[in-house]
Amino acid sequence: MLKRAFIVYVRPLLEYNSGVWSPYYKQDIEAIERLQRRFSKRLPGLKEFTYEERLKFLGWPTLELRRLHTDLIWSYKILFVLVHLNSDHFFKLSPNQTRGHGFKLYKQFSSSTVRSSFFAQRVVDVWNSLPTSVDFSTLSAFKRSLQRVNFNEFLTVYKFSDMYDCV
DSSP: OOHHIIIIIHHHHHTTTTTTOOOHHHHHHHHHHHHHHHHHHHHHTTTTTTTHHHHHHOOOOHHHHHHHHHHHHHHHHHHHHSSSSSSTOOOOSOOOOOOOOOTOOOOOOSSSSHHSSSSHHTHHHHHHTTOSSSSOOSSHHHHHHTTTTGGGGSSSSSSOOOGGGGG
């Protein structure tokens, strides 16, 4: 029951508006992750396990990975016009697409850290690195295929090898 309460009441507060504000600094990412870490440690019978083992047992991904998935899902919704936003205001398709999937994005130059942490900038590298095995046919197929992709190179804090078994 505590697991369900966390998912229903606490996690939405931690993930609220993550598309607009997603922590950039390692200390901010750790501070948010610490809440889930502390909560999972207090669950009966899980105190002696490591954070990675607790997440795997609970079937939870890290909050950082969930934010990354949310960014990619919103990118999909914007690019494939599933929301009422003009995709040209956020993304431009790359003119030279030689390898990988056919929806590569052009990353505009940004000289400031503030601009580089903006949604349309921070998601481009991850989006462009998606393997060809990702299914772009429907939103649900896209979400399912994201679960099988290893995003460790884009995670800052927790890079678990078995994390993708529990997502």
